[in-house]
Amino acid sequence: MNEDQVKGKVKDVAGRVQRQAGEWTGDAETEAKGAAKQAEGKVQNAWGNVKDAVKKPTTGADTDDAEKDDSAVRDDERDSSRRRTG
Numbered sequence: 001m002n003e004d005q006v007k008g009k010v011k012d013v014a015g016r017v018q019r020q021a022g023e024w025t026g027d028a029e030t031e032a033k034g035a036a037k038q039a040e041g042k043v044q045n046a047w048g049n050v051k052d053a054v055k056k057p058t059t060g061a062d063t064d065d066a067e068k069d070d071s072a073v074r075d076d077e078r079d080s081s082r083r084r085t086g
Contacts, residue, residue: 002055011041042078 015038022031 002052004044004051006048008029008043008045008048009040011044012038015039015041024061 015034016034017034019031019034019038022028022034
């Protein structure tokens with residue numbers, strides 16, 4: 001978890017609390033400020049998720065699956081050519 005994810009989550013929760021307090025007290029301004037803070041936190045958290053995803057190295061699992069798929073295709077082609085000639 002990176003710094004943007006943590007700060008974003010904190011803002012999200014603080015905004016949610018502030019928004020809820022505004023709802024309970026009937027204070028529309030507090031409710032709006034809380035909703036804005038909550039949205040800001042969600043955006044910052046999402047930005048942190050993007051940064052985290054870019055940083056993660058590829059594991060090579062995708063290439064292994066592609067190689068398996070290619071070998072399966074080659075096996076199918078070989079089997080179909082045997083049926084045609086045999």
